[in-house]
Amino acid sequence: MVYRFWCGECGFKTPWLAESEGAQRQLDHYNKQHPGIHAGGHVETGRRNPQDSRISGLACLQVAGLLALLLIIAAAYRR
């Protein structure tokens, strides 16, 4: 898994990183950009190949569509 840390104060987000590295980057960002503010925001988790998160989402839809199709075919053959 990879993690992307989002700043709670501005639009900053870290690149996809290992959890500890991302947390460190976010902390660095807070120290630089929002000194004195407790680090907030949220963490996004992703699969190994982060750049393809949108594509893998599409693949997920395709798999779901394929499964639905198989179910329809199976139902048709059962008669």
Ligand SMILES: [Zn+2]
């Ligand atoms: Zn920020």
